[in-house]
């Protein structure tokens with residue numbers, strides 16, 4: 001199968017439990033909860049998006065004809081050590097499959113090819129599609145009333161506030177970590193309000209950890 005990638009780059013994970021960890025990011029084209037066009041946003045199942053996932057024209061994006069080709073493309077972005085040392089062996093290569101909704105395209109051949117290339121594989125999904133086996137780190141970010149199919153994983157990361165969504169309704173699900181991340185608002189006053197509301201909620205319900213979008217503070221991708 002061919003894969004369509006908006007962009008791919010090497011940076012640090014800016015969100016959630018793995019924040020600060022160096023990673024190769026692979027952003028897949030397309031989402032099942034929004035077309036990606038502004039004229040459809042108001043009526044979309046998810047209208048929280050701050051990401052461009054249309055087209056293959058981003059940095060190191062493109063169309064890849066098979067899983068090995070894409071895995072090699074992503075592996076070329078990792079800073080492999082020139083010589084094997086004790087330190088280099090402990091820094092396990094890490095790839096984050098994101099989108100858009102990556103599970104519209106991620107399949108077993110791709111997971112196997114990434115493992116063969118030496119990667120630990122993470123996925124960030126809206127949870128409306130089941131995660132294939134073999135993924136090492138599953139982060140589900142539920143959106144609005146969209147029905148969750150993936151009800152277990154490592155991290156549940158909820159953008160807050162969302163109309164009609166009670167964060168505590170997710171606590172019965174089988175996740176190790178629950179992270180509440182402030183909605184990215186404009187103007188700045190609105191963003192500050194969302195941050196304060198998220199902080200207050202986490203302090204009232206300490207099973208939630210407050211998530212910060214580190215890359216936005218650092219002004220990096």
Ligand code: SF4
Pocket residue numbers: 031032033034046047048049050051053099100101126143
């Ligand atoms: S589910 Fe995620 S990728 Fe899809 S529109 Fe919402 S925020 Fe964007």
